[in-house]
Amino acid sequence: MSQQKVLILGGQGRIGKSVAQDLLTHTDAEVTITGRTQKQIVSKPNLQFLELDLSEIKRLREAIKEANLVIHCAGPFHYRDETVLKTCIDEKVNYIDVSDHRSFYQKLVPYQEDAIKAGVTAVLNTGIFPGISNSIVRQGIEKLDTAETIHLSYVVAGSGGAGITVMRTTFLGLRNPFDAWLNSQWKTVLPYTEREVIQFPKPYGKTGVYWFDMPETYTFADSFNVKNVITKFGSIPDFYNHLTWITAHVFPKSWIESKKGIEFFSKVSYNMTSVTDNFSGIGVAMRAEIKGTKNNQKAIYSATMAHQDTAFAAGCGTGTIAQFILDGKINQPGVYPVEQVLSTDLFTLAMHSRGIQIEEQLT
Known part of the structure; x- marks a missing residue:
């Protein structure tokens, strides 16, 4: 061959x-x-x-x-x-x-x-997310008899070692409200809202995550018979989360609706992470939590993974x-x-x- x-x-x-x-x-x-x-x-x-x-x-x-x-x-x-x-x-x-x-x-x-x-x-x-995250959720769905709620959270340290394109993707994701599958129907959600503090594997620990529009938000509703799909994203150090929140909710919307604005925020963020990567690292962590039933009883499947290099x-x-x-x-x-x-x-x-x-x- x-x-x-x-x-x-x-x-x-x-x-x-x-x-x-x-x-x-x-x-x-x-x-x-x-x-x-x-x-x-x-x-x-x-x-x-x-x-x-x-x-x-x-x-x-x-x-x-x-x-x-x-x-x-x-x-x-x-x-x-x-x-x-x-x-x-x-x-x-x-x-x-x-x-x-x-x-x-x-x-x-x-x-x-x-x-x-x-x-x-x-x-x-x-x-990684999407990608490995999808397979982790499928693995969990298969461990349960029925599934009702998928809650998928990710956190990236610094730049994640993934370059300026990923920075652009993050800011592009802040531009518009998006539909999420909640209570078996599509409901509009604002990006970077409803902060939750999630316990991730070491060395990341507890950090904040926010609603973020990912492909999984959409595809899981088609792939699995569930009532709720929640996808949230956050950054380490945590002050990046607050800066991103300000970008999404305080700065004029026109700033993140233009290509020039996206490019400006991306380059500033990339320059900042080139400094903080030295102490935060460039890793990634995920947690999937799936609520459902097993043997006619309520059950929760949880899975975590972490790696020191996102790319x-x-x-x-x-x-x-x-x-x-x-x-x-x-x-x-x-x-x-x-x-x-x-x-x-x-x-x-x-x-x-x-x-x-x-x-x-x-x-």
């Missing part, structure tokens, strides 16, 4: 590089990373660079034609459209992305039938899906979120092989 080829769009960013490293570690694939200009010399076996601007549609199609799998890491996804997925479907090439906003998910889901007809497996929202963990989440698609263990034509394609058995195997520990409790 010839060597499989993986094309990583946006492969020079923090997340893209982490995905590439995971693939080089866990597969034998030949990996090509792309960028508008080459930022550093590529000198690893099975890794090469291709200069590519996603606006060059003809060259994009030519690059996709040569691949067995395309991984779209070129965010922020608020600004992206369905071009890459459509091209993958046209060329019958499997697709993964690291998108992190429901608006992008909603642009791509209508291509479900086209992907099925083309035999293309497309998995959206891979990474590395995101690479593990995306690399897991890529590995199993290349191996043929995930072969499900259509367009899906992670929780609808990755079995708990495969997820557990992948996390173990990557040294990511998930602590579970059922009470």
